[in-house]
Amino acid sequence: MPTIELLAPAKVNLSLLVGPRRPDGYHELVTVLNTISINDRLRLSLRPATDWRIRVSGRRPVDGYPTEAPALPSDTDNLAGQAATLFVEATNGRVPVSEVDVEIEKHIPVAAGLGGGSSNAAAVLAALNEHFGRPLTTGSLASLAARLGSDVPFFLVGGRAVGRGRGELVAPLGEGPGLPLVIGLPSFPLATPEVYRQFDRRGGPRTSLRQWLADTEDALALLQDALASGDLARVAGALRNDLAESAASLRPEVGPAVQALLAAGSRGATVSGSGPTVFGLASSWEEALGMAPRLTARGYRFVAASATTASVATPVTAPAVPGGAGASGHATKPHDAP
Numbered sequence: 001m002p003t004i005e006l007l008a009p010a011k012v013n014l015s016l017l018v019g020p021r022r023p024d025g026y027h028e029l030v031t032v033l034n035t036i037s038i039n040d041r042l043r044l045s046l047r048p049a050t051d052w053r054i055r056v057s058g059r060r061p062v063d064g065y066p067t068e069a070p071a072l073p074s075d076t077d078n079l080a081g082q083a084a085t086l087f088v089e090a091t092n093g094r095v096p097v098s099e100v101d102v103e104i105e106k107h108i109p110v111a112a113g114l115g116g117g118s119s120n121a122a123a124v125l126a127a128l129n130e131h132f133g134r135p136l137t138t139g140s141l142a143s144l145a146a147r148l149g150s151d152v153p154f155f156l157v158g159g160r161a162v163g164r165g166r167g168e169l170v171a172p173l174g175e176g177p178g179l180p181l182v183i184g185l186p187s188f189p190l191a192t193p194e195v196y197r198q199f200d201r202r203g204g205p206r207t208s209l210r211q212w213l214a215d216t217e218d219a220l221a222l223l224q225d226a227l228a229s230g231d232l233a234r235v236a237g238a239l240r241n242d243l244a245e246s247a248a249s250l251r252p253e254v255g256p257a258v259q260a261l262l263a264a265g266s267r268g269a270t271v272s273g274s275g276p277t278v279f280g281l282a283s284s285w286e287e288a289l290g291m292a293p294r295l296t297a298r299g300y301r302f303v304a305a306s307a308t309t310a311s312v313a314t315p316v317t318a319p320a321v322p323g324g325a326g327a328s329g330h331a332t333k334p335h336d337a338p
């Protein structure tokens, strides 16, 4: 029974510039995403069958996982199960019928702005495609990913990238220095649609789409230059999240957690995605490691993590020995510290 072991990384948004709501209900975005060294572990087991059967189950580590987090959806309620289903439909009889079991060991908090569910889905898509001999092109995989969610295409690539459109149009950024981060992992969830609704209620971007696009390209260029230079003070100055105030207005814990990061010496700090995860930029990896355990804020646990430009590793089919040595996959090792 082939078993494929995968690591699916979380992301932060180094910047998230949110434009007007579009006719399809999504918001126009320009965002810089970066995978970080916090991962869910996935194990895919495949066995021959007469009918397709896709099962997804999840478990959380005993310690350190958010207490108020919602239950992990199972089977096709889980985005990873939807990813497997879409893959089977798209391959349309070109791959052998199988039972697919996906076990997710969850380390990335759910509904936290870290993209955990999206990353799990991308890892399943990439691993199944690799396992069955790449029946789908990179382009087809990316369009399946976009159907699953705006962040899913990014996780097929990983590393550091710009997302445009509703986030699904991904352009990788080149190599650049890694970033030492302190991440505030929340013990409570925030629903993404609710945060975007709050953004609209608070007046949205207050400019025309044309003006917004011009402004955001300037802001993006500043961040890109700062990232390429490795000057952490400039990177810190260019961190921005247009959903931060909306998230903070929905949960009173968010603002103080950002302030705690700044007070502890972070060079810059903001919210990731639609929150409630917060993160700060440290001056060095040693500083991030030293700062994280000293930080406290109601509803948060702080950990050090790195954000590097290394892309997600191409998954490889594991040996047909269950859990066998050498089993590897999508991003098989955490990113190295910068």
Ligand code: C5P
Binding pocket: 025, 026, 027, 028, 029, 148, 149, 150, 151, 165, 166, 167, 192, 193, 194, 196
């Ligand atoms: O694409 P995804 O399913 O992850 O989006 C979840 C929700 O977040 C959407 O239904 C929408 O309410 C909101 N969203 C948005 N604009 C985006 C991305 C997401 O309004 N660009």
